[in-house]
Amino acid sequence: MHRDRYGFPIATASAAAASRYRDGVDLHLSGNPGGEAALRGAAAADSGFALAPAALTVVLRDSGRRDEAKETAAVARSLAANATKRERQHVEAIAALAEGEGARAFALMQDHLSEFPRDALILFGADRYLFYSGGEDRQRLQHELLESFAGDYGDDWWFPGQYGFALGECGNYDKAVEEARRSLALNPKNLWAAHTLAHVYADTKDDGAGAAFLGPWLGDFDPGAPMFGHTSWHLALFELGLGRHARAMEVYRTAVRPAVCSHRSTLNNAASFLWRCMVYGYAPEAEQWDELQPLAASVSGPARGEWDGMNAALAFAGAGNEAGKDALVAGLRELGADGRARAVEVALPLVEGAWAFARGDYGAAIGAMAPAIGRIEGVGGSNAQHEVFWDALIEACLRTERFAEAEAVQRSRLDPRPTIRDLFRLGRAQLGLGNLDEAEGNLRRAAEGWRNADPGSPEVAALRRLLEPVEPVD
Numbered sequence: 219m220h221r222d223r224y225g226f227p228i229a230t231a232s233a234a235a236a237s238r239y240r241d242g243v244d245l246h247l248s249g250n251p252g253g254e255a256a257l258r259g260a261a262a263a264d265s266g267f268a269l270a271p272a273a274l275t276v277v278l279r280d281s282g283r284r285d286e287a288k289e290t291a292a293v294a295r296s297l298a299a300n301a302t303k304r305e306r307q308h309v310e311a312i313a314a315l316a317e318g319e320g321a322r323a324f325a326l327m328q329d330h331l332s333e334f335p336r337d338a339l340i341l342f343g344a345d346r347y348l349f350y351s352g353g354e355d356r357q358r359l360q361h362e363l364l365e366s367f368a369g370d371y372g373d374d375w376w377f378p379g380q381y382g383f384a385l386g387e388c389g390n391y392d393k394a395v396e397e398a399r400r401s402l403a404l405n406p407k408n409l410w411a412a413h414t415l416a417h418v419y420a421d422t423k424d425d426g427a428g429a430a431f432l433g434p435w436l437g438d439f440d441p442g443a444p445m446f447g448h449t450s451w452h453l454a455l456f457e458l459g460l461g462r463h464a465r466a467m468e469v470y471r472t473a474v475r476p477a478v479c480s481h482r483s484t485l486n487n488a489a490s491f492l493w494r495c496m497v498y499g500y501a502p503e504a505e506q507w508d509e510l511q512p513l514a515a516s517v518s519g520p521a522r523g524e525w526d527g528m529n530a531a532l533a534f535a536g537a538g539n540e541a542g543k544d545a546l547v548a549g550l551r552e553l554g555a556d557g558r559a560r561a562v563e564v565a566l567p568l569v570e571g572a573w574a575f576a577r578g579d580y581g582a583a584i585g586a587m588a589p590a591i592g593r594i595e596g597v598g599g600s601n602a603q604h605e606v607f608w609d610a611l612i613e614a615c616l617r618t619e620r621f622a623e624a625e626a627v628q629r630s631r632l633d634p635r636p637t638i639r640d641l642f643r644l645g646r647a648q649l650g651l652g653n654l655d656e657a658e659g660n661l662r663r664a665a666e667g668w669r670n671a672d673p674g675s676p677e678v679a680a681l682r683r684l685l686e687p688v689e690p691v692d
Contacts, residue, residue, distance in 0.1 A: 251411030379411030447479030461671025499676030525598030
């Protein structure tokens with residue numbers, strides 16, 4: 219009997235099916251391209267092999283192809299009727315998730331993993347379910363889930379890359395880096411481990427180190443990889459943080475936008491990138507916003523949840539798509555009526571605030587966003603993804619000359635170190651409050667940080683204007 223890479227027997231007599239199955243699972247777990255083709259090859263080599271369409275279901279769902287995923291889940295379920303207990307449970311958990319029964323699927327995964335802890339594809343699914351489902355304690359639960367299996371994977375290359383992400387989200391950055399680098403030492407092409415390092419650099423606000431690592435690493439990676447677009451989004455944000463908008467936009471155009479990237483996260487990546495550009499003063503073109511509208515409409519229904527809806531709201535607001543925004547609001551209210559309180563208590567005010575910001579009504583934006591933003595973790599997404607809404611709130615405070623509020627919110631976002639943009643915004647707030655010495659110090663630190671920024675960028679130009687009345691420092 220053939221076995222998978224984790225030692226489990228797999229119910230196929232075909233060596234070709236077993237080999238292609240192992241390859242397909244590993245390619246997907248490492249974020250590389252080719253997983254779909256390998257798994258289709260496994261299914262073709264043995265049409266009765268239930269695990270092949272089950273794994274293909276995972277690949278299709280993660281690529282945003284939900285209808286196709288449901289079809290392959292049905293095939294896998296029918297083939298698994300006479301399979302081993304492990305394979306039946308494995309298939310049923312994946313099928314339930316594909317069919318939108320997230321809570322049931324997660325419960326099935328937990329039960330299954332208690333008996334088969336090294337069933338990595340199921341642990342991967344459980345981890346991703348927690349990430350996307352949100353909840354006030356999502357980060358803690360994700361960490362606890364993975365930590366409970368830390369002793370089961372030995373020298374496996376996949377687990378430490380995934381575990382490192384959860385560690386970083388909970389602020390254990392040194393351990394996160396250690397785990398991610400261990401994963402990369404075992405498999406230098408594990409994009410998920412590189413993605414974990416990108417999050418650590420983002421959360422520790424080290425744009426320079428993030429760009430220095432991710433730029434060369436992605437340059438050697440296959441752009442057809444499912445996670446290439448999302449990880450490139452991180453690179454684009456690092457470049458924005460360094461004031462290199464032209465480079466950031468090039469990364470967006472070639473690796474992030476919907477025309478070149480098809481993944482579950484594509485809309486969230488693209489909408490939040492363009493939104494940041496708008497907030498920072500780099501006006502996106504109307505055509506760039508327009509490109510996002512079909513995708514935003516497809517993910518803004520109640521079935522996709524609060525976090526996807528909030529990112530769709532950024533796309534609708536940027537394009538002035540009022541019909542899209544109204545449909546989204548209706549969907550969030552529907553979720554609230556079904557008992558999802560955070561849809562109306564957190565997501566809805568942040569959506570309304572984004573719309574107000576894009577229309578230039580910064581006072582209304584503050585009124586909507588400020589009471590809700592402290593609970594943003596509960597709607598899903600990562601620390602790095604949440605930052606887009608904090609950016610809008612701080613900028614709205616500055617544009618309405620509510621400098622004390624701007625300073626207070628900005629100071630709350632300085633740990634563990636300030637970014638260049640943090641210093642720029644803090645200096646603007648302090649200048650407005652008349653704290654000239656503090657303002658000058660922070661603005662000069664920002665100027666030093668942006669010394670290699672695009673010289674014609676709006677932020678650099680604004681920074682120079684603010685420093686003009688100040689006598690040069692020797």
